[in-house]
Amino acid sequence: MTRLDAKDVRTAMEHACHWLVDIAQLQSDELPADTDNSHGFPYTRWRGAIRGEYSAAKQKWWFFCPVWHTGQAVKALVLASQTLEQPRWINGAKLGAEFIYNHQVYDEAGPDHGLILAYEDLPEKVNTSAIMECMDGLMRLADAENDQAAWDRIVAAGSFIVDKMFMPEEGLFRDLYDPKIHSVIPAPYRTKDNIGGRPLVEDAILVRLYERTKDRKYLDAHLRVSRQLVADQRPKGNWIDYGPCNAKEGTFHPRHTYWWGLPLLDSYHVTGEKCYLDTAIASGEFTARALRRDGGYIRGTDMDFNTDSFGHVTSGSGCAAILFLRLFQETKEDKWMELAQRAISYCMRVQLLDVQDKNLEGVILEKVLPPVDHTDASPYYIRDLGTIFFVIAAAEYLRTI
Numbered sequence: 001m002t003r004l005d006a007k008d009v010r011t012a013m014e015h016a017c018h019w020l021v022d023i024a025q026l027q028s029d030e031l032p033a034d035t036d037n038s039h040g041f042p043y044t045r046w047r048g049a050i051r052g053e054y055s056a057a058k059q060k061w062w063f064f065c066p067v068w069h070t071g072q073a074v075k076a077l078v079l080a081s082q083t084l085e086q087p088r089w090i091n092g093a094k095l096g097a098e099f100i101y102n103h104q105v106y107d108e109a110g111p112d113h114g115l116i117l118a119y120e121d122l123p124e125k126v127n128t129s130a131i132m133e134c135m136d137g138l139m140r141l142a143d144a145e146n147d148q149a150a151w152d153r154i155v156a157a158g159s160f161i162v163d164k165m166f167m168p169e170e171g172l173f174r175d176l177y178d179p180k181i182h183s184v185i186p187a188p189y190r191t192k193d194n195i196g197g198r199p200l201v202e203d204a205i206l207v208r209l210y211e212r213t214k215d216r217k218y219l220d221a222h223l224r225v226s227r228q229l230v231a232d233q234r235p236k237g238n239w240i241d242y243g244p245c246n247a248k249e250g251t252f253h254p255r256h257t258y259w260w261g262l263p264l265l266d267s268y269h270v271t272g273e274k275c276y277l278d279t280a281i282a283s284g285e286f287t288a289r290a291l292r293r294d295g296g297y298i299r300g301t302d303m304d305f306n307t308d309s310f311g312h313v314t315s316g317s318g319c320a321a322i323l324f325l326r327l328f329q330e331t332k333e334d335k336w337m338e339l340a341q342r343a344i345s346y347c348m349r350v351q352l353l354d355v356q357d358k359n360l361e362g363v364i365l366e367k368v369l370p371p372v373d374h375t376d377a378s379p380y381y382i383r384d385l386g387t388i389f390f391v392i393a394a395a396e397y398l399r400t401i
Helices: 006-024 066-084 088-101 128-145 148-165 202-213 216-231 256-261 264-271 274-290 314-331 334-349 384-400
Strands: 053-055 060-062 176-178 183-185 380-383
Touching: 006 066, 006 088, 006 334, 006 384, 066 088, 066 128, 066 384, 088 128, 088 148, 128 148, 128 202, 148 202, 148 216, 202 216, 202 256, 202 264, 216 264, 216 274, 256 274, 256 314, 264 274, 264 314, 274 314, 274 334, 314 334, 314 384, 334 384, 380 384
Parallel strands: none
Antiparallel strands: 053 060, 053 380, 176 183
């Protein structure tokens, strides 16, 4: 087995972190002229947010879900700082965390104490998965800085989602909360049998909260959802009945096995129950079949592992690599390392370095579009997630070899 050259991986990480901090991250509370708030998110202090979407054809930036994207960037930058031994990336992580904490309700006397205002599809409705997906980065930064005040905020956020959003009998989380009326509201997301909730275990943040606080409510919620995930697999190792997968179209989201399959390894570690390990391995097997021969990933993958011609999603490759690396650490089977190297190699091949558009310097290209409006405009579409998940995967790789 030929391993990736560690020096090349480190260099690619450095270029990617440069793009995240020096190009994509906002340095002031006001939006620059080339950046739109097209979703109408009601944020007032933008400093530290990662600009998530960029059209090379239009040279225009905008956002999809700045809180969870920025939270994942915080994680990537903490890992890069530790792995590359470059303290400067921690400064970008701190700035990202500042953006998130500036938009957390932190008032013990109020009804929404702890709520992180993670808006996504609906501009003034908070998304539970978006809260969870920003928290692992905050935890890693709090640990790196030995910051108890940050941990107090993180625990408050975790307590809010378990106390207000968890459905213990169903083993699911409700998806949407309206802070204006202080209430859960119906969500438009696809759920199995229209039950109105999804089995969210993103980044196993509830296990981390249990380890920090010793409060069983976090572990109990994580394990209840884990049992539901094992029961609701369709097909084995994936969950087509829940959005963002689409049972009607028969298509799978490229990061679904990362968000819901990978955390089952944590469920296995805390219980020793093999069903969780088996399901995580099944998620790895599903992802291995979906991965293209060159390590790429296509968003419109269906039940037969056929794909669209366009719809490339490099963040899917990055997430696949992280899943494969964790499975390699767990099983010591070389096939997982080989798959991880394939996925990471693809990410490195689509990194842009020698550029005319300086907004692209160091970025990992997320997507290639079909001809834009039937013109010869650049088909390159940037999402911060391609770069973020590459950095996380590369750090995990360097720590594993």
